[in-house]
Amino acid sequence: MTVELRPDVRPEAWRGAVGWEARDGALRVWRLLPGLVDRAFAPELVAMARQSAGVRLEVVTDAESVELDGELVLDVIRDTRVDVVVDGVLHRRVDIDAGPFTIHVPLPAGEHRLQVWLPQDGETWIRSVRLTGSAQAGPDPATRWTAYGSSITQCSAAGGPSETWPALVARALDWDLTCLGFGGQCHLDPVAVRTITGIPADVVSLCLGINVQGGATMSQRTFGPQVAGLIDQVRAGHPAAAIAVITPIVSAPLETTPNAVGVTLEWMREAIADVLAGTDDDRLHLIDGPTIIGHQDRHLLSDEVHPTADGYRLMGERLAAALGPLRG
Incomplete structure:
Protein backbone atom coordinates (compact mmCIF):
# COMPACT_ATOMS: atom_id res chain seq x y z
CA MET A 1 0.00 0.00 0.00
CA THR A 2 1.32 3.42 -0.99
CA VAL A 3 0.20 6.47 1.00
CA GLU A 4 0.48 10.05 -0.32
CA LEU A 5 1.41 12.62 2.33
CA ARG A 6 1.65 15.91 0.46
CA PRO A 7 0.81 18.87 2.70
CA ASP A 8 -2.46 19.51 0.85
CA VAL A 9 -3.47 15.85 1.18
CA ARG A 10 -2.46 15.25 4.80
CA PRO A 11 -1.90 18.69 6.39
CA GLU A 12 -2.10 17.21 9.89
CA ALA A 13 1.11 15.26 9.19
CA TRP A 14 3.20 18.43 8.70
CA ARG A 15 4.76 20.59 11.41
CA GLY A 16 6.49 23.94 11.41
CA ALA A 17 4.80 25.58 8.42
CA VAL A 18 2.80 28.77 8.83
CA GLY A 19 1.19 28.31 5.40
CA TRP A 20 1.62 26.72 1.97
CA GLU A 21 1.59 28.04 -1.59
CA ALA A 22 0.61 25.88 -4.57
CA ARG A 23 2.07 26.29 -8.07
CA ASP A 24 2.27 23.94 -11.06
CA GLY A 25 1.35 20.89 -9.02
CA ALA A 26 3.86 21.55 -6.23
CA LEU A 27 3.74 23.23 -2.81
CA ARG A 28 6.15 25.60 -1.10
CA VAL A 29 6.16 26.58 2.55
CA TRP A 30 5.53 30.03 4.04
CA ARG A 31 7.00 30.96 7.42
CA LEU A 32 5.02 34.20 7.55
CA LEU A 33 1.24 34.23 7.51
CA PRO A 34 0.55 34.23 3.74
CA GLY A 35 -2.16 36.87 4.05
CA LEU A 36 0.37 39.31 5.51
CA VAL A 37 3.15 38.91 2.96
CA ASP A 38 1.96 41.87 0.87
CA ARG A 39 2.31 44.05 3.99
CA ALA A 40 5.97 43.17 4.53
CA PHE A 41 7.54 45.76 2.17
CA ALA A 42 10.81 43.89 2.72
CA PRO A 43 11.69 41.58 -0.19
CA GLU A 44 14.63 40.11 1.71
CA LEU A 45 12.36 39.03 4.58
CA VAL A 46 9.80 37.57 2.19
CA ALA A 47 12.54 35.55 0.46
CA MET A 48 13.65 34.09 3.81
CA ALA A 49 10.04 33.30 4.74
CA ARG A 50 9.81 30.97 1.71
CA GLN A 51 12.65 28.81 3.05
CA SER A 52 11.77 25.71 5.00
CA ALA A 53 13.75 25.93 8.26
CA GLY A 54 12.09 23.76 10.91
CA VAL A 55 9.46 22.31 8.56
CA ARG A 56 9.05 18.56 8.70
CA LEU A 57 6.75 15.64 8.03
CA GLU A 58 5.93 13.78 11.23
CA VAL A 59 3.99 10.49 11.28
CA VAL A 60 3.80 7.15 13.01
CA THR A 61 4.24 4.49 10.34
CA ASP A 62 5.09 0.89 9.60
CA ALA A 63 6.28 1.82 6.10
CA GLU A 64 9.15 0.05 4.43
CA SER A 65 10.42 3.27 2.83
CA VAL A 66 9.73 6.96 2.31
CA GLU A 67 10.10 8.81 -0.99
CA LEU A 68 10.15 12.57 -1.53
CA ASP A 69 9.93 14.23 -4.96
CA GLY A 70 10.56 17.93 -5.18
CA GLU A 71 12.66 20.80 -6.40
CA LEU A 72 15.18 22.90 -4.51
CA VAL A 73 15.74 26.55 -5.40
CA LEU A 74 18.94 28.08 -4.00
CA ASP A 75 20.17 31.65 -4.35
CA VAL A 76 23.62 30.69 -3.02
CA ILE A 77 25.30 27.35 -3.70
CA ARG A 78 25.76 25.57 -0.37
CA ASP A 79 25.55 22.10 1.13
CA THR A 80 21.85 21.30 1.48
CA ARG A 81 20.34 18.22 3.07
CA VAL A 82 17.16 16.39 4.02
CA ASP A 83 17.23 14.55 7.35
CA VAL A 84 15.21 11.40 8.00
CA VAL A 85 14.81 10.82 11.75
CA VAL A 86 13.39 7.56 13.16
CA ASP A 87 12.30 7.39 16.81
CA GLY A 88 14.28 10.53 17.58
CA VAL A 89 17.55 9.30 16.05
CA LEU A 90 19.03 10.47 12.75
CA HIS A 91 18.46 7.55 10.37
CA ARG A 92 19.66 8.99 7.06
CA ARG A 93 21.03 12.34 5.87
CA VAL A 94 20.61 12.89 2.13
CA ASP A 95 22.51 15.60 0.24
CA ILE A 96 20.50 17.35 -2.47
CA ASP A 97 21.47 19.84 -5.13
CA ALA A 98 19.55 22.74 -6.64
CA GLY A 99 16.93 21.62 -9.13
CA PRO A 100 14.59 18.61 -9.22
CA PHE A 101 15.37 15.78 -6.81
CA THR A 102 14.00 12.43 -5.66
CA ILE A 103 14.91 10.89 -2.32
CA HIS A 104 14.18 7.25 -1.50
CA VAL A 105 15.06 6.05 2.00
CA PRO A 106 14.42 2.49 3.29
CA LEU A 107 13.06 2.38 6.85
CA PRO A 108 13.57 -0.17 9.63
CA ALA A 109 10.94 -2.86 10.07
CA GLY A 110 8.06 -2.29 12.45
CA GLU A 111 6.13 0.77 13.57
CA HIS A 112 8.16 3.91 14.20
CA ARG A 113 7.88 7.65 14.64
CA LEU A 114 9.18 9.16 11.43
CA GLN A 115 10.29 12.73 10.81
CA VAL A 116 11.46 14.08 7.45
CA TRP A 117 13.11 17.48 7.98
CA LEU A 118 13.24 19.74 4.92
CA PRO A 119 16.37 21.85 4.25
CA GLN A 120 16.76 24.82 6.56
CA ASP A 121 17.62 27.11 3.65
CA GLY A 122 16.56 27.32 0.04
CA GLU A 123 13.02 27.04 -1.29
CA THR A 124 11.77 23.46 -1.29
CA TRP A 125 8.88 22.71 -3.65
CA ILE A 126 7.15 19.43 -2.75
CA ARG A 127 5.57 17.39 -5.53
CA SER A 128 4.97 14.10 -3.76
CA VAL A 129 5.71 12.36 -0.47
CA ARG A 130 4.97 8.64 -0.49
CA LEU A 131 5.18 5.91 2.12
CA THR A 132 4.94 2.20 1.36
CA GLY A 133 2.78 1.32 4.34
CA SER A 134 0.27 2.85 6.74
CA ALA A 135 0.72 6.26 8.35
CA GLN A 136 -1.00 8.38 10.95
CA ALA A 137 -0.10 11.81 12.23
CA GLY A 138 2.06 11.81 15.34
CA PRO A 139 0.51 12.70 18.70
CA ASP A 140 -0.04 16.37 19.39
CA PRO A 141 2.90 17.65 21.45
CA ALA A 142 2.15 19.12 24.85
CA THR A 143 4.19 22.25 24.08
Whole structure:
Protein backbone atom coordinates (compact mmCIF):
# COMPACT_ATOMS: atom_id res chain seq x y z
CA MET A 1 0.00 0.00 0.00
CA THR A 2 1.32 3.42 -0.99
CA VAL A 3 0.20 6.47 1.00
CA GLU A 4 0.48 10.05 -0.32
CA LEU A 5 1.41 12.62 2.33
CA ARG A 6 1.65 15.91 0.46
CA PRO A 7 0.81 18.87 2.70
CA ASP A 8 -2.46 19.51 0.85
CA VAL A 9 -3.47 15.85 1.18
CA ARG A 10 -2.46 15.25 4.80
CA PRO A 11 -1.90 18.69 6.39
CA GLU A 12 -2.10 17.21 9.89
CA ALA A 13 1.11 15.26 9.19
CA TRP A 14 3.20 18.43 8.70
CA ARG A 15 4.76 20.59 11.41
CA GLY A 16 6.49 23.94 11.41
CA ALA A 17 4.80 25.58 8.42
CA VAL A 18 2.80 28.77 8.83
CA GLY A 19 1.19 28.31 5.40
CA TRP A 20 1.62 26.72 1.97
CA GLU A 21 1.59 28.04 -1.59
CA ALA A 22 0.61 25.88 -4.57
CA ARG A 23 2.07 26.29 -8.07
CA ASP A 24 2.27 23.94 -11.06
CA GLY A 25 1.35 20.89 -9.02
CA ALA A 26 3.86 21.55 -6.23
CA LEU A 27 3.74 23.23 -2.81
CA ARG A 28 6.15 25.60 -1.10
CA VAL A 29 6.16 26.58 2.55
CA TRP A 30 5.53 30.03 4.04
CA ARG A 31 7.00 30.96 7.42
CA LEU A 32 5.02 34.20 7.55
CA LEU A 33 1.24 34.23 7.51
CA PRO A 34 0.55 34.23 3.74
CA GLY A 35 -2.16 36.87 4.05
CA LEU A 36 0.37 39.31 5.51
CA VAL A 37 3.15 38.91 2.96
CA ASP A 38 1.96 41.87 0.87
CA ARG A 39 2.31 44.05 3.99
CA ALA A 40 5.97 43.17 4.53
CA PHE A 41 7.54 45.76 2.17
CA ALA A 42 10.81 43.89 2.72
CA PRO A 43 11.69 41.58 -0.19
CA GLU A 44 14.63 40.11 1.71
CA LEU A 45 12.36 39.03 4.58
CA VAL A 46 9.80 37.57 2.19
CA ALA A 47 12.54 35.55 0.46
CA MET A 48 13.65 34.09 3.81
CA ALA A 49 10.04 33.30 4.74
CA ARG A 50 9.81 30.97 1.71
CA GLN A 51 12.65 28.81 3.05
CA SER A 52 11.77 25.71 5.00
CA ALA A 53 13.75 25.93 8.26
CA GLY A 54 12.09 23.76 10.91
CA VAL A 55 9.46 22.31 8.56
CA ARG A 56 9.05 18.56 8.70
CA LEU A 57 6.75 15.64 8.03
CA GLU A 58 5.93 13.78 11.23
CA VAL A 59 3.99 10.49 11.28
CA VAL A 60 3.80 7.15 13.01
CA THR A 61 4.24 4.49 10.34
CA ASP A 62 5.09 0.89 9.60
CA ALA A 63 6.28 1.82 6.10
CA GLU A 64 9.15 0.05 4.43
CA SER A 65 10.42 3.27 2.83
CA VAL A 66 9.73 6.96 2.31
CA GLU A 67 10.10 8.81 -0.99
CA LEU A 68 10.15 12.57 -1.53
CA ASP A 69 9.93 14.23 -4.96
CA GLY A 70 10.56 17.93 -5.18
CA GLU A 71 12.66 20.80 -6.40
CA LEU A 72 15.18 22.90 -4.51
CA VAL A 73 15.74 26.55 -5.40
CA LEU A 74 18.94 28.08 -4.00
CA ASP A 75 20.17 31.65 -4.35
CA VAL A 76 23.62 30.69 -3.02
CA ILE A 77 25.30 27.35 -3.70
CA ARG A 78 25.76 25.57 -0.37
CA ASP A 79 25.55 22.10 1.13
CA THR A 80 21.85 21.30 1.48
CA ARG A 81 20.34 18.22 3.07
CA VAL A 82 17.16 16.39 4.02
CA ASP A 83 17.23 14.55 7.35
CA VAL A 84 15.21 11.40 8.00
CA VAL A 85 14.81 10.82 11.75
CA VAL A 86 13.39 7.56 13.16
CA ASP A 87 12.30 7.39 16.81
CA GLY A 88 14.28 10.53 17.58
CA VAL A 89 17.55 9.30 16.05
CA LEU A 90 19.03 10.47 12.75
CA HIS A 91 18.46 7.55 10.37
CA ARG A 92 19.66 8.99 7.06
CA ARG A 93 21.03 12.34 5.87
CA VAL A 94 20.61 12.89 2.13
CA ASP A 95 22.51 15.60 0.24
CA ILE A 96 20.50 17.35 -2.47
CA ASP A 97 21.47 19.84 -5.13
CA ALA A 98 19.55 22.74 -6.64
CA GLY A 99 16.93 21.62 -9.13
CA PRO A 100 14.59 18.61 -9.22
CA PHE A 101 15.37 15.78 -6.81
CA THR A 102 14.00 12.43 -5.66
CA ILE A 103 14.91 10.89 -2.32
CA HIS A 104 14.18 7.25 -1.50
CA VAL A 105 15.06 6.05 2.00
CA PRO A 106 14.42 2.49 3.29
CA LEU A 107 13.06 2.38 6.85
CA PRO A 108 13.57 -0.17 9.63
CA ALA A 109 10.94 -2.86 10.07
CA GLY A 110 8.06 -2.29 12.45
CA GLU A 111 6.13 0.77 13.57
CA HIS A 112 8.16 3.91 14.20
CA ARG A 113 7.88 7.65 14.64
CA LEU A 114 9.18 9.16 11.43
CA GLN A 115 10.29 12.73 10.81
CA VAL A 116 11.46 14.08 7.45
CA TRP A 117 13.11 17.48 7.98
CA LEU A 118 13.24 19.74 4.92
CA PRO A 119 16.37 21.85 4.25
CA GLN A 120 16.76 24.82 6.56
CA ASP A 121 17.62 27.11 3.65
CA GLY A 122 16.56 27.32 0.04
CA GLU A 123 13.02 27.04 -1.29
CA THR A 124 11.77 23.46 -1.29
CA TRP A 125 8.88 22.71 -3.65
CA ILE A 126 7.15 19.43 -2.75
CA ARG A 127 5.57 17.39 -5.53
CA SER A 128 4.97 14.10 -3.76
CA VAL A 129 5.71 12.36 -0.47
CA ARG A 130 4.97 8.64 -0.49
CA LEU A 131 5.18 5.91 2.12
CA THR A 132 4.94 2.20 1.36
CA GLY A 133 2.78 1.32 4.34
CA SER A 134 0.27 2.85 6.74
CA ALA A 135 0.72 6.26 8.35
CA GLN A 136 -1.00 8.38 10.95
CA ALA A 137 -0.10 11.81 12.23
CA GLY A 138 2.06 11.81 15.34
CA PRO A 139 0.51 12.70 18.70
CA ASP A 140 -0.04 16.37 19.39
CA PRO A 141 2.90 17.65 21.45
CA ALA A 142 2.15 19.12 24.85
CA THR A 143 4.19 22.25 24.08
CA ARG A 144 3.95 24.47 21.00
CA TRP A 145 7.04 26.64 20.56
CA THR A 146 7.71 29.57 18.25
CA ALA A 147 11.38 30.56 17.86
CA TYR A 148 12.01 34.01 16.31
CA GLY A 149 15.45 35.22 15.33
CA SER A 150 18.11 35.80 12.70
CA SER A 151 20.42 33.56 10.67
CA ILE A 152 21.67 32.26 14.03
CA THR A 153 18.18 30.81 14.51
CA GLN A 154 17.81 29.68 10.88
CA CYS A 155 21.24 27.97 11.18
CA SER A 156 22.36 27.49 7.57
CA ALA A 157 25.69 26.05 8.72
CA ALA A 158 24.16 23.36 10.93
CA GLY A 159 25.08 19.78 10.09
CA GLY A 160 21.57 19.20 8.77
CA PRO A 161 18.02 20.50 9.26
CA SER A 162 17.42 18.28 12.30
CA GLU A 163 20.57 19.71 13.94
CA THR A 164 19.82 23.41 13.92
CA TRP A 165 19.71 24.59 17.51
CA PRO A 166 15.89 25.01 17.46
CA ALA A 167 15.50 21.51 16.01
CA LEU A 168 17.82 20.04 18.63
CA VAL A 169 15.91 21.77 21.44
CA ALA A 170 12.57 20.61 20.01
CA ARG A 171 13.81 17.02 19.68
CA ALA A 172 15.30 17.01 23.19
CA LEU A 173 12.18 18.43 24.84
CA ASP A 174 9.58 16.92 22.47
CA TRP A 175 8.28 20.40 21.62
CA ASP A 176 6.35 21.32 18.48
CA LEU A 177 8.67 23.84 16.77
CA THR A 178 7.74 26.67 14.45
CA CYS A 179 11.03 28.28 13.42
CA LEU A 180 10.86 31.94 12.45
CA GLY A 181 14.60 32.33 12.00
CA PHE A 182 15.14 34.68 9.05
CA GLY A 183 18.74 35.07 7.89
CA GLY A 184 19.68 38.76 8.06
CA GLN A 185 16.05 39.78 8.60
CA CYS A 186 15.33 39.86 12.34
CA HIS A 187 14.36 43.53 12.50
CA LEU A 188 11.17 43.25 14.58
CA ASP A 189 9.07 43.66 11.43
CA PRO A 190 5.33 44.08 12.05
CA VAL A 191 4.49 41.13 9.78
CA ALA A 192 6.81 38.91 11.81
CA VAL A 193 5.27 40.11 15.06
CA ARG A 194 1.74 39.52 13.71
CA THR A 195 2.79 36.04 12.64
CA ILE A 196 4.17 35.26 16.10
CA THR A 197 0.93 36.41 17.71
CA GLY A 198 -1.23 34.74 15.07
CA ILE A 199 -0.10 31.14 15.57
CA PRO A 200 -0.68 29.03 18.72
CA ALA A 201 2.21 28.95 21.18
CA ASP A 202 2.92 27.84 24.74
CA VAL A 203 6.52 29.11 24.59
CA VAL A 204 7.89 31.96 22.47
CA SER A 205 11.62 32.66 22.22
CA LEU A 206 12.85 35.96 20.80
CA CYS A 207 16.54 36.06 19.85
CA LEU A 208 17.07 39.77 19.29
CA GLY A 209 19.78 42.22 18.33
CA ILE A 210 22.41 40.92 15.93
CA ASN A 211 20.70 41.98 12.67
CA VAL A 212 19.70 45.33 14.11
CA GLN A 213 23.30 45.98 15.14
CA GLY A 214 24.76 44.70 11.89
CA GLY A 215 22.33 46.63 9.72
CA ALA A 216 22.27 49.75 11.93
CA THR A 217 18.48 49.69 11.54
CA MET A 218 17.69 51.04 15.02
CA SER A 219 19.43 53.57 17.19
CA GLN A 220 19.80 53.99 20.92
CA ARG A 221 16.64 56.11 20.71
CA THR A 222 14.49 53.48 18.98
CA PHE A 223 15.75 50.01 19.92
CA GLY A 224 14.48 49.79 23.50
CA PRO A 225 10.96 51.01 22.67
CA GLN A 226 10.75 48.56 19.77
CA VAL A 227 11.80 45.64 21.96
CA ALA A 228 9.26 46.68 24.61
CA GLY A 229 6.54 46.95 21.97
CA LEU A 230 7.38 43.53 20.56
CA ILE A 231 7.17 41.92 23.98
CA ASP A 232 3.87 43.67 24.77
CA GLN A 233 2.33 42.50 21.48
CA VAL A 234 3.51 38.92 21.98
CA ARG A 235 2.09 38.93 25.50
CA ALA A 236 -1.24 40.30 24.25
CA GLY A 237 -1.40 37.54 21.65
CA HIS A 238 -0.31 34.79 24.05
CA PRO A 239 -1.50 35.70 27.56
CA ALA A 240 -0.44 32.41 29.15
CA ALA A 241 2.75 31.64 27.21
CA ALA A 242 6.27 31.68 28.59
CA ILE A 243 8.33 34.27 26.70
CA ALA A 244 12.12 34.01 26.61
CA VAL A 245 14.18 36.90 25.27
CA ILE A 246 17.69 35.82 24.23
CA THR A 247 20.33 38.52 23.89
CA PRO A 248 23.06 38.23 21.20
CA ILE A 249 25.71 35.56 21.52
CA VAL A 250 29.29 36.80 21.55
CA SER A 251 30.75 38.37 18.41
CA ALA A 252 34.14 39.88 19.24
CA PRO A 253 34.26 42.49 16.42
CA LEU A 254 30.85 43.89 17.40
CA GLU A 255 31.07 43.84 21.20
CA THR A 256 32.48 47.33 21.77
CA THR A 257 32.78 48.77 18.25
CA PRO A 258 29.87 51.16 17.52
CA ASN A 259 28.00 50.69 14.26
CA ALA A 260 26.86 53.56 12.01
CA VAL A 261 24.30 54.70 14.60
CA GLY A 262 26.52 54.23 17.65
CA VAL A 263 25.20 50.86 18.85
CA THR A 264 27.37 48.01 20.17
CA LEU A 265 26.39 44.47 21.13
CA GLU A 266 27.30 45.16 24.75
CA TRP A 267 24.91 48.13 24.77
CA MET A 268 22.15 46.07 23.14
CA ARG A 269 22.32 43.43 25.84
CA GLU A 270 22.03 46.11 28.51
CA ALA A 271 19.11 47.73 26.69
CA ILE A 272 17.23 44.42 26.41
CA ALA A 273 17.88 43.67 30.08
CA ASP A 274 16.55 47.12 31.03
CA VAL A 275 13.34 46.49 29.06
CA LEU A 276 12.74 43.17 30.83
CA ALA A 277 13.61 44.62 34.23
CA GLY A 278 10.96 47.29 33.68
CA THR A 279 8.28 44.80 32.63
CA ASP A 280 5.97 43.36 35.29
CA ASP A 281 5.52 39.86 33.89
CA ASP A 282 6.47 36.70 35.78
CA ARG A 283 6.25 34.62 32.59
CA LEU A 284 8.92 36.73 30.87
CA HIS A 285 12.50 35.46 31.05
CA LEU A 286 15.91 36.78 30.03
CA ILE A 287 18.59 34.46 28.61
CA ASP A 288 22.02 36.09 28.35
CA GLY A 289 23.54 35.25 24.95
CA PRO A 290 27.15 34.94 26.19
CA THR A 291 26.04 32.08 28.49
CA ILE A 292 25.03 30.20 25.33
CA ILE A 293 28.04 31.09 23.16
CA GLY A 294 30.62 33.15 25.03
CA HIS A 295 34.19 34.33 24.58
CA GLN A 296 35.46 30.89 25.61
CA ASP A 297 33.50 29.42 22.67
CA ARG A 298 34.84 31.71 19.92
CA HIS A 299 36.53 28.76 18.22
CA LEU A 300 33.00 27.55 17.41
CA LEU A 301 32.25 30.67 15.32
CA SER A 302 33.10 30.38 11.64
CA ASP A 303 33.27 34.12 10.94
CA GLU A 304 33.18 35.69 14.44
CA VAL A 305 29.35 35.85 14.12
CA HIS A 306 27.85 32.53 12.97
CA PRO A 307 28.38 29.23 14.79
CA THR A 308 29.76 26.17 13.06
CA ALA A 309 27.87 22.88 13.06
CA ASP A 310 29.52 22.06 16.41
CA GLY A 311 28.58 25.51 17.67
CA TYR A 312 24.93 24.94 16.85
CA ARG A 313 25.03 21.60 18.64
CA LEU A 314 26.38 23.35 21.74
CA MET A 315 23.68 26.02 21.44
CA GLY A 316 21.05 23.28 21.26
CA GLU A 317 22.38 21.62 24.40
CA ARG A 318 22.59 24.84 26.40
CA LEU A 319 19.29 26.29 25.21
CA ALA A 320 17.44 23.05 25.90
CA ALA A 321 18.68 23.37 29.50
CA ALA A 322 17.66 27.04 29.62
CA LEU A 323 14.26 26.77 27.92
CA GLY A 324 13.06 23.42 29.26
CA PRO A 325 12.27 24.66 32.78
CA LEU A 326 9.99 27.38 31.40
CA ARG A 327 7.27 24.73 31.00
CA GLY A 328 7.69 23.44 34.55
